[in-house]
Amino acid sequence: MNRFSYVRAASAAEAVRELADPAARIIAGGTNLLDLMKYAVEKPTRLVDITHLPLATIEDAPGGGVRIGALVTNAALAYDDRIARDYPLLSSALLAGASPQLRNAATTGGNLLQRTRCYYFYDPATPCNKREPGSGCSAIGGLNRIHAILGASENCIATHPSDMCVALAALEAVIHVEGPDGARAIPMADFHRLPGDSPEIDTTLRQGELITSVELPPPAFGQNHTYLKLRDRLSYAFALVSVAVGLNIEGGTIKKARMALGGVAHKPWRKPEAEQALEGQAPTLENFGRAAELLLQGARGHGHNDFKIELARRAIGRALSQAAEARPQSQTDKRIR
Amino acid sequence: MSPSAADASASVGAIPIRITINGESHALQVEPWTTLLDLLRLHLDLTGTKKGCDHGQCGACTVLVDGKRINSCLTLAVMKDGSEVTTIEGLAQNGDLHPVQAAFVEYDAFQCGYCTPGQICSAVGLINEGHAQSREEIRELMSGNICRCGAYVNIVDAVEHAMAHRRQSPRNPEARS
Incomplete structure (x- = not known):
C-alpha cells in the first residue's frame, strides 16, 4: 500500500473541503478502497475517514419513504426490520452479496461507489482504460467471461459489481449528496454512467461531492418481488447475471413493473420500454418473454461472455415468474424454482 | 488525541490510538496504512489471526470488532481507535476453551x-x-x-x-x- 496522510472528518462540510484535493479519497468501510490500494490501482495521498459522521441511521422520508444514511452498513440495512418488511427486494439483494464479514463493514455509500471487478482493472501490469485512460482495453479480445453485454463501448466492457445497486435501480432510489455547491439529489438511473469514451468515470458525482443518504420512495411491490442472482459458485461470488424485479399486480393485471439487471453492464441495466410493455398486461410467460427481449435489445457478446445473453433472457423470465407468483428467490436455499 | 482537519500536522506519520484487544487496553502509535491484521500480527505478536489472501476473499483474518465479525485485512488500525477487538487468543477464559x-x-x-x-x-x-x-x-x-x-x-x-x-x-x- 502507498503512504498517505489520514484525517478524521468532523462534519460532512469538512469532508467536502478535503475532497478539493483530487488525490484524496473518502474512506468508510474500506472494503473496496483498501483492496484496490493493495493492488496499487488506487493511490490516494490522503484518506478522509467519515465513519464518525452521524450518517448511520434509517429514518422516515417525507412522503412515506425511507432515508438510509450513507454509513449504514450493508448488514444493518439488510437486517433492519423496516427494510426487511417494506423493501424485501433490497434486503434480499444485500444478502446475495459479499460475505457476512464484508457486509458488517461495507456501507451504503461505499457500495454505490464500488469499482468494477474486471481482472484487468485490478492488474496494473495490463492496459486498462478505466485504470489508465488511453492505455487500451485488455478485456476486448482477452478473457471476458464476466464482462458486459449491454451498454459497453470500444473503450471498456467492464460491469458494475454491486447487488445492492441493482435493487436500488428497480426501487427507483434517489441518492442525496453534498458538495462544494451545496446539496443535490440524483435519481438512481442517472447515478452510474456508461463507459463511452471516459470509462475512468463511474458515476455522475462531481468533484468534491459526498454521498450522505439514499432515499427510497414509499413501498410499492408487496411480496411481488425477487432478486435472482446467477454466479459461478452458490455463495460469495459476483453475479454473472442478476435480475431485480418488483411488480404491482391487481386483478390479474400488472399495474406497475420495474426490472433491473446486474452483472451485464457498466451500471444497473433498466429499460423503461421493457417495463411499460408489461404494464396493463397479464403476467404470462409470453409477456415475460417479450419484456426480456426488450430489456436485452442490443445485447452483444465479446466471445467468452456470449452465454450471458441467453442466460439473462432466461433469468429475466424466471425472475418475472417468481415475482408474479410472490415466490421471491431465497438467498439461503439457492435452488431456483 | 484524535487527528482532525484542524490539526493537519498530526495526520502524517504515526498516529496515537487507544484500542482494547482481548480485554487489554493498548495505547499505540500506528502508521495510517497499517491494517488491523498487521497491527495484531506484526506489532502485538498476536499471530493467531492469519493472513491468507490479504484481500477479503478468504476470511482467515476474521476478528470481532465491538462484537461484529469483520476482515481485519481490509480495516485500517487507525480507524479502530476506541474499539474493542477480540481475536482467537481472547476467546478461551481461565484455561477453558470457548x-x-x-x-x-x-x-x-x-x-x-x-x-x-x-x-x-x-x-x-x-x-x-x-x-x-x-x-x-x-x-x-x-x-x-x-x-x-x-x-x-x-x-x-x-x-x-x-x-x-x-x-x-x-x-x-x-x-x-
Whole structure:
C-alpha cells in the first residue's frame, strides 16, 4: 500500500473541503478502497475517514419513504426490520452479496461507489482504460467471461459489481449528496454512467461531492418481488447475471413493473420500454418473454461472455415468474424454482 | 488525541490510538496504512489471526470488532481507535476453551488448521448475530470463510452444536437466557 496522510472528518462540510484535493479519497468501510490500494490501482495521498459522521441511521422520508444514511452498513440495512418488511427486494439483494464479514463493514455509500471487478482493472501490469485512460482495453479480445453485454463501448466492457445497486435501480432510489455547491439529489438511473469514451468515470458525482443518504420512495411491490442472482459458485461470488424485479399486480393485471439487471453492464441495466410493455398486461410467460427481449435489445457478446445473453433472457423470465407468483428467490436455499 | 482537519500536522506519520484487544487496553502509535491484521500480527505478536489472501476473499483474518465479525485485512488500525477487538487468543477464559473452540475440537472441524482461527471467530460472530437457524443458514452465513482442506461438513456440525448450546455459555454477552 502507498503512504498517505489520514484525517478524521468532523462534519460532512469538512469532508467536502478535503475532497478539493483530487488525490484524496473518502474512506468508510474500506472494503473496496483498501483492496484496490493493495493492488496499487488506487493511490490516494490522503484518506478522509467519515465513519464518525452521524450518517448511520434509517429514518422516515417525507412522503412515506425511507432515508438510509450513507454509513449504514450493508448488514444493518439488510437486517433492519423496516427494510426487511417494506423493501424485501433490497434486503434480499444485500444478502446475495459479499460475505457476512464484508457486509458488517461495507456501507451504503461505499457500495454505490464500488469499482468494477474486471481482472484487468485490478492488474496494473495490463492496459486498462478505466485504470489508465488511453492505455487500451485488455478485456476486448482477452478473457471476458464476466464482462458486459449491454451498454459497453470500444473503450471498456467492464460491469458494475454491486447487488445492492441493482435493487436500488428497480426501487427507483434517489441518492442525496453534498458538495462544494451545496446539496443535490440524483435519481438512481442517472447515478452510474456508461463507459463511452471516459470509462475512468463511474458515476455522475462531481468533484468534491459526498454521498450522505439514499432515499427510497414509499413501498410499492408487496411480496411481488425477487432478486435472482446467477454466479459461478452458490455463495460469495459476483453475479454473472442478476435480475431485480418488483411488480404491482391487481386483478390479474400488472399495474406497475420495474426490472433491473446486474452483472451485464457498466451500471444497473433498466429499460423503461421493457417495463411499460408489461404494464396493463397479464403476467404470462409470453409477456415475460417479450419484456426480456426488450430489456436485452442490443445485447452483444465479446466471445467468452456470449452465454450471458441467453442466460439473462432466461433469468429475466424466471425472475418475472417468481415475482408474479410472490415466490421471491431465497438467498439461503439457492435452488431456483 | 484524535487527528482532525484542524490539526493537519498530526495526520502524517504515526498516529496515537487507544484500542482494547482481548480485554487489554493498548495505547499505540500506528502508521495510517497499517491494517488491523498487521497491527495484531506484526506489532502485538498476536499471530493467531492469519493472513491468507490479504484481500477479503478468504476470511482467515476474521476478528470481532465491538462484537461484529469483520476482515481485519481490509480495516485500517487507525480507524479502530476506541474499539474493542477480540481475536482467537481472547476467546478461551481461565484455561477453558470457548464453546465454539471446544466444538471445533469435538467435531474435528479442521485439517491443516490455517483457516481455523478465522472460522471460529466468524462462527462466534454468526452465533451472536442470531440470523442462522438451520444448517443451510449456517452454511450460507459461514460462506465468508474458505477452507481449502474442505472441512466444511464438520465445521457446520461444530457451529450447529455450539449454536444449540449457546444459552449455556456464560461468556457470550449477547446470550439470551
